[in-house]
Amino acid sequence: MGAQIEMDSNLANYVTRMSLRDDEILAELRNETARFPVAHAMLVMPEEAQFIALLARTIRATSALEVGTFTGYTTLCLARSLGAAGRVVTCDISEVWTRIAGRYWQRAGVRDRIDLRIGDAVETLSAILEADGPECFDLVFVDADKERSVHYYEQAITLTKPGGLVILDNTLFFGRVIDPEVQDAATVAIRELNRTVRDDTRVESSLLSIGDGVTIVRKRDH
16 A cells, blocks of 8 residues: 655645646735735645635536635635636635735636625624525635634535535644644644544545645535
C-alpha cells in the first residue's frame, strides 16, 4: 500500500504549475489580498478554490451557499462554475473585506449571480432556512470562525439537498488537531467537527490533506 509522500515547496510548486488554470482577475485578487497580514491564514489556496468549483460543476450545481466570504476568491470561482442562471449566497460579518470582493466580482461579470449577506452567519443561515426552507442548496462551503464549526455544519446539512455537497475548510487546522497540548477553543471545535462528521450516518465523507485540510461531505439521498 502506497504511503502519502511529503509535500515540500518544490513539489507543491509543481502541483500548482500542472493543475492551476489561473487568469488575470483571480491573480490580481490574490495579490491584493496578500498585502494584508491575515491573508496567510484566511485566503483559500487557489488550487482548493479551483477544486471546489470543479466539484460544483461535477454535481451540476445551480445554487451554492458560502459561509465566510473574506475577499471573495472562492465566491468568484463558485459563481463562474454555476453558470449565468446560478446563484451564490455568501455571508460574512465584514464590510471591509467584502468591498474588495465586490470590485472583482464586478470585473469578472458575475456580480449579479452573488447575493452577499452581511451579519452574523448563524443568524443569516437561520433566516435563509425560515425564508426558503430546508434543502435549498446544491453545495455549501463553510470557511468561517472555527468556534461554531459544528453549528455551521448542522445548519449546512439542513440547507443542502439530498445528493448535494458540504465542503468544510481548515479541518486539520495547521496540524493542531493532533496535538493534545493544544486546547484553544477553535482547535477543540475543529476536533469536535471532525468527530461529528465521521460519525454522522446522514452523510458520506472524506477528509483530504490538501491545504489546511478540506473535508468533502455528501448528504445521502432520503
